[in-house]
Amino acid sequence: MSDGPGVVMRESGARGWWNLRGDGDEPRFRDGVAAVVGVSPPIEPCTWHAAGDRRAYWLGPDEWLLTAEHGTEFESPLRGALHGRCSIVDVSGAQILVNLSGAQAGEVLRKSSPYDFHPRRFPPGRCVQTNFAKATALVAANADASFDVVFRRSYADYLRGWIADAGREYGFLRGSLGTDHPTRRQRQPAQDDD
Amino acid sequence: MLLIPCPFCREDRSEEEFSCAGEAHIARPEKPAELSDHEWGDYLFMRTNPRGPHRELWVHTAGCRRYFNVLRDTVSYEVLVVYEVGQPPPDPPGGDES
Ligand SMILES: [Zn+2]
Numbered sequence: 001m002s003d004g005p006g007v008v009m010r011e012s013g014a015r016g017w018w019n020l021r022g023d024g025d026e027p028r029f030r031d032g033v034a035a036v037v038g039v040s041p042p043i044e045p046c047t048w049h050a051a052g053d054r055r056a057y058w059l060g061p062d063e064w065l066l067t068a069e070h071g072t073e074f075e076s077p078l079r080g081a082l083h084g085r086c087s088i089v090d091v092s093g094a095q096i097l098v099n100l101s102g103a104q105a106g107e108v109l110r111k112s113s114p115y116d117f118h119p120r121r122f123p124p125g126r127c128v129q130t131n132f133a134k135a136t137a138l139v140a141a142n143a144d145a146s147f148d149v150v151f152r153r154s155y156a157d158y159l160r161g162w163i164a165d166a167g168r169e170y171g172f173l174r175g176s177l178g179t180d181h182p183t184r185r186q187r188q189p190a191q192d193d194d
Numbered sequence: 195m196l197l198i199p200c201p202f203c204r205e206d207r208s209e210e211e212f213s214c215a216g217e218a219h220i221a222r223p224e225k226p227a228e229l230s231d232h233e234w235g236d237y238l239f240m241r242t243n244p245r246g247p248h249r250e251l252w253v254h255t256a257g258c259r260r261y262f263n264v265l266r267d268t269v270s271y272e273v274l275v276v277y278e279v280g281q282p283p284p285d286p287p288g289g290d291e292s
Contacts, residue, residue: 045204045258060258061202114195114208128203129257130211136256 006104006170009163012097013176018066018074020056022086032081036074037066048127048140057127057138057150065138065150067097096156098163101146104170109139109147111166133162201276202258211256217241218249218263219283247274249283 127140
C-alpha cells in the first residue's frame with residue numbers, strides 16, 4: 001500500500017437542507033422545483049441531481065432532500081411556485097454531510113452497511129438510504145469517485161468516530177471541505193492519530 | 195438473510211433495512227365501539243399464521259420508509275411477490291394454502 005491516506009473524510013460546513021414532498025409525476029411540480037432550486041427532483045429511484053452546489057436527492061416516490069449553500073432561501077419561493085399537494089420543510093441544522101474520498105473510501109462503506117456498494121451497482125449519480133453502522137445514512141456517489149454521507153446531527157460524534165475507526169487500517173485523514181458560512185472558522189486538515 | 199425487492203427503491207435490499215409489520219389485509223373494524231371484547235380481541239391478536247405463502251406488511255425502515263405488501267413463504271422464506279398497499283392480494287402461485 002502507498003504512504004498516502006486510503007480514506008480522507010472531509011466534513012461540510014453549514015448548509016441549507018430541505019425536505020420536499022409532492023407528486024413527481026406532475027410536470028408542474030417538477031418545473032416549479034427546477035425553477036426555484038435549479039435542479040429538478042429526480043424521478044428515477046435512488047438517484048440525485050446536482051447543479052453546482054445545489055442538489056436534490058431521491059428519498060422516496062414522493063420525497064426529496066434538497067441542499068444548497070448556507071443562507072439560501074428556498075422555502076417561501078417554493079411555496080409560491082408549487083401548487084397542489086406538496087410540502088416543503090426547512091431541516092437545516094439537522095444533517096451532517098461528510099465526503100469520503102481516497103482509494104479505500106468504498107471499503108469503509110462496505111464495512112459499514114449491508115448495501116451493495118460495488119461500483120457496478122453504485123455508480124456516480126446514485127444515492128441510497130441504508131443502515132450505516134448502527135445508525136442510518138444517505139450515501140451518494142459523486143462523479144469524482146468520492147462519496148457523500150449524510151446523517152443526522154445527533155449521530156455525528158458516533159459516526160465520525162466509526163468512520164475514523166473503519167478507515168484506520170487503510171490510512172485515515174480527517175480534513176475539511178471548507179465552508180460556505182463566512183463566519184465559520186476553517187479547520188486545518190490534521191492527521192487522525194487517536 | 196433475505197434480499198427483499200422494494201417496489202419503490204426498485205432494487206433488492208437487505209432484510210435488515212426492513213421491518214415486518216405483521217399480516218397484511220387486516221381491516222380495521224368500521225365501528226370499534228360496537229364490537230364485543232371477544233371480537234375486538236380477534237381483530238387485534240388473531241392471525242392466520244399459515245404454513246406456506248403468507249401475505250405480510252413490510253416497511254423499508256432504513257431506506258425509503260414506505261410500507262408495502264409481501265407474499266412470503268413461511269417454510270422456505272422465499273419472497274414470492276411484492277405489491278403496493280391498496281392492490282388486491284395475489285393468489286399464491288400454484289398453491290392452495292391459507
Ligand atoms: Zn424502499
